[in-house]
Amino acid sequence: xxxxxxxxxxxxxxxxxxxxxxxxxxxxPLRTRKLLLHKKEILKIENTLKTKGYTLVxxxxxxxxxxxxxxxxxxxxxxxxxxxxxxxxxxxxxDLARRIKEQRYD
Numbered sequence: 130x131x132x133x134x135x136x137x138x139x140x141x142x143x144x145x146x147x148x149x150x151x152x153x154x155x156x157x158p159l160r161t162r163k164l165l166l167h168k169k170e171i172l173k174i175e176n177t178l179k180t181k182g183y184t185l186v187x188x189x190x191x192x193x194x195x196x197x198x199x200x201x202x203x204x205x206x207x208x209x210x211x212x213x214x215x216x217x218x219x220x221x222x223x224d225l226a227r228r229i230k231e232q233r234y235d
Contacts, residue, residue, distance in 0.1 A: 131164065131185040131201055133175045138164040140199060143187060164199060177203060 131140050140162045147155035166174075177183055182205065189200040207215075 131187060133171060133178060133185070136168070136171060138166055138171055138174070138185070138201075140164055140187060143190075143199075145197075164201070174203070181205075 130142065131138055133139075142159060143162065144158050145156075145162075147158055174185060178185060183203040184206070185201055186204045187199050188202045191198055191200075
């Protein structure tokens with residue numbers, strides 16, 4: 130996820146694997162990274178995060194001219210009824226898989 134702190138945007142808990150051919154000077158894979166944005170963009174994101182209860186999440190990471198670009202987006206959490214539907218669907222899948230497995234061994 131990303132967070133705005135003191136007028137700057139930081140990326141937290143994004144796992145970027147260290148260079149395999151590197152030595153002891155490799156970076157920490159989970160370190161906090163600063164994202165470069167224009168001041169107007171940061172203010173706009175910060176105001177939206179404060180007022181509406183959104184979360185800033187990375188959507189995509191890609192290389193462009195030797196630099197890593199991160200596409201970020203504003204997201205909201207799931208509602209309780211959405212979570213219930215997902216849990217029910219997951220339980221149904223598990224039950225179906227269990228029944229199929231039992232039929233194979235009978």
